[in-house]
Amino acid sequence: MNLTPERGQRQAEIRAREASNLYIQAQRLYGRLLRPYLGDAPPALGLAHVVGVNPTLSATPTPTRDRRRGFMFATIAMANIAGVKWEDLDKPLICAYVWGRDINATARKLYEEKAVWFPTIGKDFWKCAYFRYRFGPVNFATIWSQRDTTKDTIFDSLIYAVNALSRPLQNLTVAQQDSLAFYECPYVFELSNYGGGMYAAGYGLEPVLNKTNYQQVYS
Numbered sequence: 001m002n003l004t005p006e007r008g009q010r011q012a013e014i015r016a017r018e019a020s021n022l023y024i025q026a027q028r029l030y031g032r033l034l035r036p037y038l039g040d041a042p043p044a045l046g047l048a049h050v051v052g053v054n055p056t057l058s059a060t061p062t063p064t065r066d067r068r069r070g071f072m073f074a075t076i077a078m079a080n081i082a083g084v085k086w087e088d089l090d091k092p093l094i095c096a097y098v099w100g101r102d103i104n105a106t107a108r109k110l111y112e113e114k115a116v117w118f119p120t121i122g123k124d125f126w127k128c129a130y131f132r133y134r135f136g137p138v139n140f141a142t143i144w145s146q147r148d149t150t151k152d153t154i155f156d157s158l159i160y161a162v163n164a165l166s167r168p169l170q171n172l173t174v175a176q177q178d179s180l181a182f183y184e185c186p187y188v189f190e191l192s193n194y195g196g197g198m199y200a201a202g203y204g205l206e207p208v209l210n211k212t213n214y215q216q217v218y219s
Contacts, residue, residue, distance in 0.1 A: 003175075005159050008182025016190035019051060023194045026050050026057055030071065033092055036213060037100035040107065040202035042126055044195030045188070046072075046099070049130075052188040060090045066171075070095030078102040084217065097217050100207045106133040108204030114144075117154055123189075123198035127155040131185055139169040139177075 026047050034046050053073045054061050063069040067076040070089035075098075079086050082098050089095045107129035111118060118125045132140040146164060147157035162181040168174050192198050209217060 003178045003182050005163055005182050008178075009186050012183050012186035012190050015187055016193070019055070019191060020194050022051050022055065022057070023047060023191050027195065029057055030092065030096070034096045034100075036210075037093075037096040037207045039100050039104040039207040040200050040205040041100065041103045042123075042192065042196070042198050042200045044192035045103075045126060045130060045198055046096075047195055048188045048191035049099075051191055052184060059092050070098075072096065072099040074098040075102060078105070093213075094217055097207060097209070097213075103129065103133055104204040104206040106204070108206075109137070111203040118203070121200060121203060124153045124155050125203065126198045126200055127153075127185070127189055128158065129204070130188065131155065131158055131181070134180055134185060135169070135177075139172070142169060 030050055031043075031047060034050075035043055038046050050057065050072055054071055057071070059071050061071065061073070064073060067086065068074060069076070069079075069086060071092050072095050074089050074095050076086050078098050078101055079089055082101055084094055084098060089098060107126065110129050110132055111125070118128075135143065143158055143161045143165075147154075147161040148164075149157060151157040151160060159181055162177060165174075165177070169177050172180070189198060
C-alpha cells in the first residue's frame with residue numbers, strides 16, 4: 001500500500017501518542033543539556049528530533065552511512081563548520097551544539113531566501129525549516145519550485161509537491177522521500193506537541209556559547 005500524505009499523517013499522530021512516554025524520557029535525559037544550544041529553534045523540536053531519529057535515546061548510536069553522528073545524528077558538514085572533530089559528536093554536549101547551529105543556520109537561510117512567504121514567525125516557518133534540514137538544500141529547492149501555492153500553509157504546499165513528484169530526488173528513492181515527507185517529519189512535529197509545540201521567537205539565531213560552554217565544547 002502506497003504511503004499518501006493523509007495516511008502518513010494519521011500514522012504519525014498514532015505513533016506520536018504511543019511514543020509520548022519516550023518524549024518525556026528524552027526530556028529527562030537531554031532536555032537540560034540541549035536547551036542552551038538551541039538558539040531560536042523551538043525546544044520541543046529538538047527533543048522530538050531526538051526521539052524521531054534515535055528512538056533508543058542512545059548517547060552514542062552507530063553513525064549513519066552519510067556520516068551523521070551522535071545522539072542527534074548531527075552532520076559532519078556542520079561539525080567541520082563548527083570546528084569540532086567528527087568523532088567528538090559522540091559527546092552529547094558537542095552534538096547538541098553542532099545540531100543547534102545546523103538547524104538555526106538552515107532556518108536563517110530559509111528566511112533569507114523566502115522572507116516574503118514568512119511575514120510572521122510561527123510553527124509553519126519552523127516546520128518548513130526542519131523539512132529543509134531533513135531533505136537538504138538541493139532537494140528542498142526542487143520541492144519548493146513545484147509546490148502548490150493554493151494550500152493553506154507553506155508546509156502543506158511542500159508535502160503535496162513531494163506527492164506530485166514523478167521522479168526520485170537526489171540520494172533518495174521515491175519510497176524514502178515519501179516516508180520522510182509524509183510520515184517522519186510529521187511524526188517529529190506531532191511529538192513536539194508534548195513539549196509545547198513548534199513555536200519560537202526568531203528566524204534562526206544560532207546558539208552563542210558562554211565561557212563555560214565554550215570551554216566544554218572546545219576543550
